[in-house]
Amino acid sequence: MMFLLARQKKRIRRIWGAIGIALCLLFTALLSGCAGSSAGAAASGQPEKLELRYQGSVGNVTFPELAEDLGYLAPIKLKWIGNTISGPQDIQTAATGDVDFGGAFNGAIVKLIAAKAPITAVIGYYGVDQHTYSGFFVTEDSPIKSPKDLIGKKVGMNTLGAHHESMLKEYLHRNGLTNEEIKQVTLVVVPPVNTEQSLRQKQIDVAVLGGILRDKALERGGIRPLFTDYDLFGEFTAGSYVLTNKFIKQYPNTAKKFVEATGKAIEWARTNPPDVVKARFEKIIKERGRNEDASNVPYWKSTGVAGKGGWIAEKEFGVWVDWLVKDGQLKEGQLKAAELYTNRFSAYPDGK
Structure with a gap:
């Protein structure tokens, strides 16, 4: 047995x-x-990865979303996993691999790369021109008339460490304020939809307003601009989409397709009449069924992107590397602007 x-x-x-x-x-x-x-x-030459995870924006259409709707992105499809709360959060999510791409202000990208995040900017996606800009507004009766008047005052903006904070500090630096004086200007995070109300109720002294929120506030009157980011820099691309270096190495054809398609969507929006672009945005928002309010779409005016198809100019990173060195957040020579981005996937060689 x-x-x-x-x-x-x-x-x-x-x-x-x-x-x-x-x-x-x-x-x-x-x-x-x-x-x-x-x-x-x-x-x-075919895309190695056919689905890209990303974060969207409530009531807005991103250029990758437009590229997919126009058919430029096929056979790649986008997978929406939620909405971002800010640019820095979006690129951090990309750096950790929770999404495949993310976008933010170029200065925020510089800081994240300085913190050893293995990412590279691949295409510009938003910027500033005479139609698309953010202003730093005060009430008509405000005693704030000059940069020095901001010492000891509160400035409300949507997030810290990004576009608006850098614009404010650049404005103060240009006008002779010392780092110690700049530290006495208090930055307050205020949800964009509440910023105008906070200004009018004297909870903050300066409000950063852009797009529909700026236009509606100006229609109501009683406020005036102290300065705008267009005043500071004129036309420039302010933010870029990033991919991780691992993603670029593992999926080079997918990276190329993503950048080319997004660039073509930017040019489609740039070269079509605004009413055509806005109609397309409204269609996309309606069809994606996220229970959103599309009331800000009629206020869309331009892409704001300076380089053709999102082509990145070295100065669009160099200016923020220099600024962060001047602000004491980077050491001299710590980063080189040319190493923070690439245009090799662009559909527009040399930005033409």
Whole structure:
């Protein structure tokens, strides 16, 4: 009896051993097939990855979303996983791999790369021109007339460490305030929809307003601009989409397709009449079914992007590297602007 049990146990072990070997061989074959498929896609120029996870923006249409709707992104599809709360949050999410791409103010990208995040800017997606800009507004009766008057005052903006904070500090630096004086200007995070009300109720002294919120506030009257980011820099691309270096290495054709498609969408929006663009945005918002208010779409005026198809100019990063050095947040020579971005995937060689 014991002999039979021993033989049976040996037989069972042999069976399970054979099953284990078979599973290992199958798993190896699958991995080889995936690697071969990926290598084959890379060699053929086809996108290696056909789904890109991203964060959207409530009531707004991003250029990658427009690219997908126009058919430029096919066969790649976008997978919306939620809405971002700010540019710095969006690129941090991209850096950790929770999304495949994210976008933010170029100065925020510089700071994240300085913190050793393995990301690279690949295309500009928002900026400033005479139609699309943010202003720093005070009430008509405000005693604030000059940069020095901001010492000891509160400035409300949507997030810290991004576009608006850098614009404010650049304005103060240009007008001779010392770092110690600038530290006495208090920055307050206020949700954009509450910023105008906070200003009028004297909860803050200065409000940063852009787009529909700026236009509606000006229609109501009683406020005046202290300065705007357009006053400071004129036309410039202010923010870029980033990909991780690992993503670029692993999926170079997908990266190229993403950048080319997004760039073509930017040019479509730039070259079509605003009413055509706004109608397309409204269609996209309606069809994606996220229960959103699209009332800000009629206020869209321009892309604000300076470079053709989102082409990135070195100065659009260099100015923020220099500013962060001047502000004491970077060491001299710590970062080189040309190493923070790439235009090699652009559909518009040399930005033309």
